[in-house]
Amino acid sequence: MLSGEAQWADVVRGLAQRVLGPVAESVRLGGLDGEGRAHAYEAKGGVLTIAATDGVSASVALHHYLREHCGMSVGWDTVLPLPLTSLPDAPLHEGTPRVREGYYFNFCTFSYTTPYWDWADWESEIDWMALHGITMPLAVTGHEAALHAAYSLLGLDDDQIRSFLGGPGYLPFQFMGCMDDFAGPLPASWIDRHRELGARVLERERAFGMTPVLPAFTGHVPREIAATARAGSRNWQGFETWSLDPADPLYERIGAEIARAQIKLFGTDHLYAADPFIEMIPIDADPAFPGAVAAATLAGLRQADPDAVWLMQAWPFSYQRDFWTEDRVTAFLDAIPDDRMLVADLWAEHDPLWRQFDEFSGKPWLWCALLNFGGRTDPVADLRGVPAGIDAALAAPSPPTGIGLSMEAIRNNPVFFELVTDHIWNRVPDLDAWLDAFVAQRYGGRFTEELRAAWRGLLATVYGAGGLRIAPDQFKGVLTAEPSYTRTPTGPLWYDPAVLARAWERMIEVAERDPGLTAGPLGHDLAEVGIAFMARVADSRYLDVVESDGDPGQADRFLKVFEDLDRMLSCRPEYTFQHWEAKAVSWADGPADAAVLRDNARRIITVWGTSESPLLDDYAGRHWAGLMGGYYRDRWELWARGFGRPDAEAELGERLHERDELFLRAGAPPLTPGDLATESRNLFTAYASELDRGAR
Structure with missing residues (x-):
């Protein structure tokens, strides 16, 4: 099958080592003659042989083998190397792309x-x-x-x-x-x-x-x-x-x-x-x-x-x-x-x-x-x-x-x-069959039926947005929206929130049974689905505040959503503002550089441009720890305490401007990360019953 050593073999060999660890020694690579992109692979006696026209095609072959014969995929959040100790046999597979x-x-x-x-x-x-x-x-x-x-x-x-x-x-x-x-x-x-x-x-x-x-x-x-x-x-x-x-x-x-x-x-x-x-x-x-x-x-x-x-x-x-x-x-x-x-x-x-x-x-x-x-x-x-x-x-x-x-x-x-x-x-x-395979491979074949049930719930809710225009002006929602007394920032709700709640609960149950899974894709998914869950709660409690004309008790219930979500998100570094800012400042060569980098990191995810210009304000808003319980919560607290005041909208605008400037100077306070499964369960226990009210 192989037509000799390929120019791209070393770089694919390096990828295989990062993905497979020591098992990569059992991968053989070689060229494949022909026009266009193509690959072929076969595994026998613990050795995987890949022939390809180019390095990308060889890498696709490796991933296809891992998914189809090892039940594992490599995503953005996969913990590497994969926990493989040997390479199972696989019959000859040949592939060509649908597009160039x-x-x-x-x-x-x-x-x-x-x-x-x-x-x-x-x-x-x-x-x-x-x-x-x-x-x-x-x-x-x-x-x-x-x-x-x-x-x-x-x-x-x-x-x-x-x-x-x-x-x-x-x-x-x-x-x-x-x-x-x-x-x-x-x-x-x-x-x-x-x-x-x-x-x-x-x-x-x-x-x-x-x-x-x-x-x-x-x-x-x-x-x-x-x-x-x-x-x-x-x-x-x-x-x-x-x-x-x-x-x-x-x-x-x-x-x-x-x-x-x-x-x-x-x-x-x-x-x-x-x-x-x-x-x-x-x-x-x-x-x-x-x-x-x-x-x-x-x-x-x-x-x-x-x-x-x-x-x-x-x-x-x-x-x-x-x-x-x-x-x-x-x-x-x-x-x-x-x-x-x-x-x-x-x-x-x-x-x-x-x-x-x-x-x-x-x-x-x-x-x-x-x-x-x-x-x-x-x-x-x-x-x-x-x-x-x-x-x-x-x-x-x-x-x-x-x-x-x-x-x-x-x-x-x-x-x-x-x-x-x-x-x-x-x-x-067949999308349903594809999704079933995606779920099994994403989590390495662990708790497959429970997680497939969870994902069917996601397909019926957040991932079933057929025909909707998915853009920030329509999907911002209360959590990251700029507070106002004249605009209602709740987004469209095309599904039963209780179905979403049950999907998230299934993921939480798996995380509780196998805490190690939260280090990889399951941790990302718990946080992502948790955001959707809490966004619906926030929208609902926001309406309670509005309908009660700013009742302080309802306002406190609303603001607590931000604090609790912040605590859950702090369990995953990529869902923290501090991680983003630290990456930015790592490029600094002295205090002056650090000031520019820190400002850029804070600015683009909040006011975007200047705090006086509303054109891109909150466009890149993130549901991140350090923002939820700080920047966004504090803005909504200003809104909640301003009900009934003369010229409330103008006064709110002034105070929001001051709050923006404060964040651009000071950033967010340090975080103390907790356990993701525990914090997710705490949120679910505290809020799930509210979503039974359905769409409002």
Whole structure:
């Protein structure tokens, strides 16, 4: 079956060692002849032999074997190495993917999840990517070094460039052209250290046979350059930036300089991501103007890389439908040769644009699932809609060349993202059967029937959001909403809360019987489902306060929800604000750096921008310990104590502003973690009877 040692064998061998521990010595790897991606594996006498065309295909084969023959999967929360002492026999299995590429990441992910990751975090994530069939990851880490090098050549000094780049936690929004000179300046040490980290990430991705997508110029320039060029101002969520007119020769020149600097630092796989209109109307309303931007963007890239292919997110066509008419979209797409552009249909699980725009006028395109905006931590999805949506796209006259995940943040709702990535290699004709297998493999075959029953309850509730628009403005809920006397922030409730309560109780019962399981995926799931459970309680108790016109007793009952949820969440580090802030500050080189990093970490998950601007306030709100019992509880206490006062809404706004400023300065107090199973049981015992009241 093997055709000799493969170039990718060492990197897959390293992955196998991290996943399997000593048992990895019994894995044999080799090349597989043929066009495209493919793999084959067989296990005999305790030896697993994998042949593949590339490292990703070999990794998918390993994961398929583990799931089908060992009953274990590798997720974001799996404790590694797996508890295997030998490798069971397996007959010959051969596989080929349904699509050529598996796409991964969104620019926003690099602000909402990964900004403070170190190499250990990235190594784990790249392993996950390989095991799940990701072949085309967006690679943003370290791009600021390329911008610094390019703008230095264009005459700007170090202070001007670092000021333009702004705070490290907001860099991806800078790269998209949405903002500059905010929450910074960028620490000098950050650039060098992330240039090295970005290069290491790319080296590992390429070793697996992935083709990373690097950022490209969007027309966005520093004010110093805009002042002497043909440029226009734009506004994104209250942030003003400057964009060059594509008719100015500087547009192509700067695009080429940035691409050259990036190639010198990081090499290239000839794929470049640029979104010159991401949530911003073009600076010129002429219908031909977007096409001129497209032509200049590609021309700049091709000066540096004649083989450049531009990947663009189709998000503007959805976000600003009034501007992006069918004629405008067609004119824009027609300005680029079909073999020079790849279009990512970013929110295809809810708003598939491929139908509206005739599979993007012949351009290769990617079917992408977004689901998560800003890093929301509550579980919600329409699982049943995924297989039908992907199958319909693959049956189109011009089907997608890839399937991707374009969530704004990761490490949430793993069932949804695992379901999407499974479609890269396999069709899922029966979701219930798929879910049964997912549950058994997720927990290593332990307490399978009890946990399957729990997940059937989740499928009937939070994961059965068929036809609903899953976005922050609709799904914020009381817990992370800004208090108001004139707005009711409770979200839609399409299921019986008692069914959700019973599903959570089943998980708690398993955790009590086998506490060791809470160190892995079960711990994540207990916290995630607990958030959904307590969110319904909070919504209900909020209404009790409103209906009682601010009765102090009802207010105290409402505020206790925040305190109790905070205590439960403190049991999992990834559900704590302190973990997030500590990761940020770990990159500091001195007090000044620490101040910027600490501010960025606090700001983006609360007020987002400035406390005076409400446009993105709470957009990335997290159900995290340190926030629930502190930041959010304190805001709602101000609201609860203000009922009946003259000018209550105006006074509340002032006091919330003061509270925001206090948090940005002081952060959250230290936590004392407890036992997750115990704290979950305490919450369930205290609150389950309230959900019997059902939807209100």
